[in-house]
Amino acid sequence: MSRRILNVVINGERHELLIEPHWTLLQVLRGQIGMMGTKENCLEAECGVCTVLLEGKAVNSCILLAGQVEGRAITTIEGLGDPEHLHPLQAAFIEHGAVQCGYCIPGMILSAKSFLDENPGRQPTRQEIREALAGTLCRCTGYGKIVDAVAAAAQRMAGKEPTP
Amino acid sequence: MSFDLHRPSSLAEAVALAGLFGPGARFIAGGTDVVIQINRGKIAPAHLIDISLLPGLAGIAATAEGYAIGPLTTYRTIERHAAFQGPLSALVEAAAVVGGHQVRNIATVGGNIVNASPAADFVPPLLTLDAVLDIAGPQGDRTVALRDFITGPGKTSLGAGELVTAIRFARLAANSATAFFKEGRRKAMEISVVCVAASLTLDASGTRCVSARLAVGAAGPTALRPERAEASLAGQAAGLTSFRDAGRLAAEASSPISDVRASADHRRHLVAVLVERALTRCAERIAGARP
Structure with a gap:
């Protein structure tokens, strides 16, 4: 079982890594690259804290073999914004107090981004937002404010409300 | 736990690799069942053959009789497919309750069928449509009714090196x-x-x-x-x-x-x-x- 070269674009940056065939994308992100924003928990695609975007779509990095993302583009929470340039979702989560312990938040924000990007410009219902986030668990029970934040970010991203 | 990962670029190559490695090989697409089963020690393949790059196996096509769903089609694609929002909406309703969005963005219909879980949500709607499966393999191509294909919990009539290449069903009658x-x-x-x-x-x-x-x-x-x-x-x-x-x-x-x-x-x-x-x-x- 030989190591192999993996070429992958993470947050717009090309990486060439030496990986074992059984490593998951989560193991590569945290163990090889040292990006700790993507969290590790259930390792069975139940909880969603490991969510990243694969070509813009939310997937569970804990059960995605790194060898299967050769040549593809990954976005992690580190690639979404920084303290000076928050993504509208990040800004809305802060404004709405949607973060308690914070462990699920990278997965929440990336799940929400994947969902909102599917229908740009359309304001989703609260029920649609809840369904979109169903694969991402918050054990602080903070869903109400998380849904508020995603709804507000959707409005802002659709250009219906000016960014403060 | 380890294995070699192979990434064939054609159906013929995938079938040939499966023939070469025999029972030690497993196909993998979205991996949402296979990787979990490996991690749990339920299966221990020496070779994983990644079929996610095979051309022409993803997507939904209207045919003369009805529809052909490629086995690499994701649940999210089924959910959002315009032609399934009418009389065939059971397909959308079943696809929409498979895992969360993250799973539905990558898990494939073909994978869910060959995994043969008795609780697979997408199988009952396909059974009511009398769906048939096109299968390619080392012995050639064949077609089998879905209801004859799944034979028990986790068991199918899929032979060594065989792959589902299409899921087909006829259009519904009026009313x-x-x-x-x-x-x-x-x-x-x-x-x-x-x-x-x-x-x-x-x-x-x-x-x-x-x-x-x-x-x-x-x-x-x-x-x-x-x-x-x-x-x-x-x-x-x-x-x-x-x-x-x-x-x-x-x-x-x-x-x-x-x-x-x-x-x-x-x-x-x-x-x-x-x-x-x-x-x-x-x-x-x-x-x-x-x-």
């Missing part, structure tokens, strides 16, 4: 609709306690059943078609009485187990309730679509 209902212990991210799909065709007046096809998941070793329940509806007035009778017959036809999710009695009760509910929803949909 038809489908519906899917699932009962779990919570609303999302749940393995079905029982799931039921129905496909109902009414006569031109919209009052009498011409034919019905039912399928029940998670209430037996494989998803089943309760044939006596289906036959009981032919020629009957569409309504509570005939739908409730069909539900009772479907419950009698099922052979559920008691497990951590529910007792066998509770499952049987759910079959009756969900069959009645699914048929009622079909009738409402047919009425709603009438000019």
